Amino acid sequence: MAHFKPDLLEKLISIRGTSGDEGEIKAFLLSYINEHKNTWKHEVTVHTGDDFQDAIVLIFGKPKTAVFAHIDTIGFTVGYNNNLIKIGGPKTIDGMQLVGKDSQGEIETELMIIENDEGQQQLKCVADRTIDRGTNLSFKPNFNCTEEYVQTPYLDNRLGVLNALTLAENLENGAIVFSTYEEHGGGSVGFLGRFLYDNYNVRQALISDITWVTDGIQHNGGVAISMRDKAIPRRSYLNKILAIAKENNIKHQLEVESAGGSDGSMLQNTDLPFDWCFIGAPEDHVHSPQEKVFISDIEAMFSLYQLLMKRMN
Structure with missing residues (x-):
């Protein structure tokens, strides 16, 4: 089982990276990857540089599915x-x-x-x-972690980034994408998707992001699997994910919303034949300095991603 690392999360949150100004968080991630990749179970190829702006793509083995985690903040x-x-x-x-x-x-x-x-x-x-x-x-960072929950600015989307880094430790086949600009209208997902499609024939995506507590999505209810927001993922792909979650007793709740978007909706707006699904822990006090997520929901999120990346690659 993947373990939640509050110390690494606190470090990620301390690093600034508003949309369009992701250079500092990119530098931290590259340093972290270079420092830890020799401890990961499988070899990784790191794609970065001018062609990727401030985004990073990690390739493990022969990927079929990519995890997208945006590194920018509001x-x-x-x-x-x-x-x-x-x-x-x-x-x-x-x-x-x-x-x-x-x-x-x-x-x-x-x-x-x-x-x-x-x-x-x-x-x-x-x-x-x-x-x-x-x-x-x-x-201003104000990190607070108890046995029950974590409360701090920028759980959206430093938790999604932490999930991706945790996946990298054991990932045999798959891609991890650290994308940019998500909070201010998107901007990198198109060329990142094109790179994955053209070079690795990747056409499936999981969106590692944080969603909202609402009337239908509650704290401590498990990871939220989004059936739709303003965009609608393809039902046949969604059904595969739901079946895997149910078969393995991963605590989850189904999200159905009329608004909101993510790297998934940006991916859907391209001309690429990508299937995608948003899967993330729910938070309260959204887009504020007091964002709050329950640790049980974080653990369910991490566990489901570990399982999906084994079953779908």
Whole structure:
């Protein structure tokens, strides 16, 4: 059984990587892969470089299925006069702590919400100087792990990344894709899918990401297998995954939503004949500094991925 590694998760969360600015998290992942790959059970080929922008592709054996885990996060860009512009869809709470770095050094600031007479909101950061235009800010890490749950910013999608790194330890055949830009409209999945399809004939994908607690998806209910969001995966492929989960008594719950998207929907929008399915643990306080996921759901997620990558490759 795959084991949850809170220390590695905390390290992943400490590394900044808003959409379009994933260089630091890419560098950490490459360093981690190079340091640990000799301890993995099977040999890996690492694809990175200019042709991949800040994405990374790992190839094990003869892959049929790829796991996609996006490495970017939500956050804010500093505009004019310390105004803030959202990256993706972060929650905005007056006084929330933000961090970043510009030409003058490290930044630790707070979000300030100003509301005008018409009820329109303006977002600014509290600072005693003007922050460089274009500086990206993200939630200040505040990691809390108990025996029951983990609560911290950026479980979406550092947990998905941790799942992929855990898979790599024992993976014999399969691909792992660390993608970018997911939180702000996508942008790398198309060329990454094309690379896998053209070079390895890979046409199946599992989306290692974190979903939402809703009326139908609850904490401690097991990993969520998404039957649809705004995009709809092919039912025959979904049925194979559901059968494997049921046969092996992996605790899971079925998600059916009308909105939301992921690397899966981006993959579906390409001209590639990929099957895909979003599978992830549910979190509360989505896109906020207090994202919360139960450890039992993390363990179910990791176990199902380990099983699927054995059965579907």
